[in-house]
Amino acid sequence: MVTSATQVLFPERIYQCEANIQLIAAHPEQGCYVVTDRTPFHPVSHIWPDHPADRGTVVLESQVHEVVDCLVGAVEQESGQLYVGADIPVKRDEPGWVFVVVHHLAESIESSVGTKATLNVDEQYQLALSRGHSGGHLSSLALNKVLHHDFWRKDASRKDELGHYDFHSYAQTESRVTEDCSTDTYRIGKTLRKRGLNAADMIAALPTIADQINQQLAAWCEAGFPVDMRREGEALTDSRYWRCDLQEGVVVEIPCGGTHVTSLAEYAALRVEFQLINEQELVMITHSQPA
Incomplete structure (x- = not known):
């Protein structure tokens, strides 16, 4: 599955949405990163981090998972590799790359790409x-x-x-x-x-x-x-x-x-x-x- 740029809903004051999982990656220390095709979550910017990340939950197959952080990520489309925060090596609009919202969940999940999730922001x-x-x-x-x-x-x-x-x-x-x-x-x-x-x-x-x-x-x-x-x-x-x-x-x-x-x-x-x-x-x- 080719990852697309995340559609962001927070400018419209939408606090909950259904979304499809596009990518799941292990966090280097705890939990995992989840990227969906759209989200109501506002991520903290890796360039000018003045505005904190939103809080909330991701619900997968009736299981509620806490979002402990929300970050900006970039995916190299050819390889599917996800880079998060300060590790992002390119600027926006770089050909062959898409920028995404990365939800850091407190624990690892067993869901697969394409699974539907419910995303809830702490309004x-x-x-x-x-x-x-x-x-x-x-x-x-x-x-x-x-x-x-x-x-x-x-x-x-x-x-x-x-x-x-x-x-x-x-x-x-x-x-x-x-x-x-x-x-x-x-x-x-x-x-x-x-x-x-x-x-x-x-x-x-x-x-x-x-x-x-x-x-x-x-x-x-x-x-x-x-x-x-x-x-x-x-x-x-x-x-x-x-x-x-x-x-x-x-x-x-x-x-x-x-x-x-x-x-x-x-x-x-x-x-x-x-x-x-x-x-x-x-x-x-x-x-x-x-x-």
């Missing part, structure tokens, strides 16, 4: 991650907006989707999504200062900046703007974009492969706090409260 966990991830996009946009007029002395060439100087893109070194939370780490180095950021003024004004961001987030959440995911295809590696019209003159569209809310009405509140590690490292934590 509440995925929703909490979705709120955290969309909240991170919103807080980064609000941060750029607040900094735009008062903390740049030059016309920085890079702008965000709303036309504001893109501090977030320039400075971000790490991002991490957890349940109802997003954590962004920024480096405020010499390069950013040369681009025109008044870093010392910004650091001194962090409490005021946080207040202004939180006011903006409150206004967006109260408006309850819808969010959708634009997809260029159904495969795991097809590009996906987070889209939201914040009534700021243009529809925001951010490339993103994570899971997300469908409306800002899903938030009772969004707020940020800053942690200044030193003069060159700043952390912004975005907390979400479900409606």
